[in-house]
Amino acid sequence: MIFILLLLTLLIMSTTATTAETRKFKLAPLPYAYNSLEPEISEETLRFHHDKHHAGYVAKLNTLIAGTPYEMMSLKSIVEKSDGAIFNNAAQVWNHDFYFDTLSPTPKSKPEGALLEAIVGEYGSLENMQKAMDEAAVNLFGSGWVWLVANNDGRLSIMSGANADNPLRYGLHPLLTIDVWEHAYYIDYRNARADAVRAIWNRVDWQKVEQRYSSVLHKGLL
Ligand code: MN
Numbered sequence: 001m002i003f004i005l006l007l008l009t010l011l012i013m014s015t016t017a018t019t020a021e022t023r024k025f026k027l028a029p030l031p032y033a034y035n036s037l038e039p040e041i042s043e044e045t046l047r048f049h050h051d052k053h054h055a056g057y058v059a060k061l062n063t064l065i066a067g068t069p070y071e072m073m074s075l076k077s078i079v080e081k082s083d084g085a086i087f088n089n090a091a092q093v094w095n096h097d098f099y100f101d102t103l104s105p106t107p108k109s110k111p112e113g114a115l116l117e118a119i120v121g122e123y124g125s126l127e128n129m130q131k132a133m134d135e136a137a138v139n140l141f142g143s144g145w146v147w148l149v150a151n152n153d154g155r156l157s158i159m160s161g162a163n164a165d166n167p168l169r170y171g172l173h174p175l176l177t178i179d180v181w182e183h184a185y186y187i188d189y190r191n192a193r194a195d196a197v198r199a200i201w202n203r204v205d206w207q208k209v210e211q212r213y214s215s216v217l218h219k220g221l222l
Contacts, residue, residue, distance in 0.1 A: 023071050027058045028097050036105035040199040045187045050100065053183050057092040064089060080168050091164035095145055095177065102176050104205035111206040114154075115175075115213040122156045129156075130201055133178065136160045137197040143181040146197075147174055148209070150216045173216045176209045 030050045035043040061078075064086050065071045070078050078090040111119060111126065123129035129148070137146045140160045147159040149172040156175075159167055167174045178200055185196035 024062045025058055025075060025093060027055050028100075030100060032103075032105050037103060037203050040203050041103075042188050045185070048187065049179075049184060050096075053181075054093070054096040054100075057089045057096065061086070061089040061093055076168065079166050088164045091166045094168075095164065095166060095179070098174060099145075099177050099179050102205060102208055103200070103203040104208070105203075107203055107205035108207040108210075111210055113210065114217060115206070115210045118150075118154060118156050118213070129158075133158055134194065134197050137178050137180045138194050140180055146178045146180060147172075148176045149174055150213060152216075152219075154213070154217050173212070175212050175216075176204060 030046065034046045034050075037046065065078070068086075070082060070086055070090075073081070075090060075094055078086065079094050082090060110116075116126070119126055119129050123132060133146055133148065136158050137160075140146060140162070142162060144160065144162040144165065147161060147167050148156060149159050149167045150156055151172060157172075159170075159172065161167070178197055180193060180197065185193060189196040189199075
């Protein structure tokens with residue numbers, strides 16, 4: 001009898017431990033090989049960017065939310081509702097997951113369909129839209145992110161966000177983003193942010209961006 005009770009206690013303890021474990025956010029693995037975005041982004045950059053910077057935000061977030069109500073929330077909810085250090089780290093985790101997921105070793109090179117129509121409608125051409133994002137990235141003072149976003153009606157705009165800022169805070173739907181923190185490009189491009197930003201376009205997977213836009217048009221959630 002005592003043995004069975006002991007066994008049950010151990011079983012309950014291990015279940016509790018497992019549940020607590022699953023409340024922690026995990027670093028999403030890089031969705032492709034570290035050297036597969038070369039020459040635009042080097043293996044060394046991706047190893048630092050994903051394994052050091054991105055991993056650092058995940059670890060810090062887990063430390064900060066321990067024992068707070070945020071521990072039980074989704075990452076998206078934390079990004080939408082938190083402030084200060086918890087927001088900074090949660091948004092950096094969300095932004096990096098989204099950024100790495102936007103790039104591909106074998107990207108679809110041009111948008112089509114509803115997304116292309118919206119881009120042409122708003123900017124005249126894909127090239128003009130890319131130029132506008134390049135300019136926004138070059139002109140963003142300090143660290144941050146430049147976003148192509150859609151509102152609830154599917155209307156496109158470009159958002160410059162300082163530090164960890166994120167379009168979800170403003171009820172906007174992120175479609176693609178460029179990381180303009182120096183850690184994203186300094187190993188490969190040094191101070192030449194404009195070159196780094198232009199090179200990124202070769203690795204943007206427009207199929208991903210089309211899928212995100214389609215879910216906005218169909219009122220789906222990202
Ligand atoms: Mn980054």
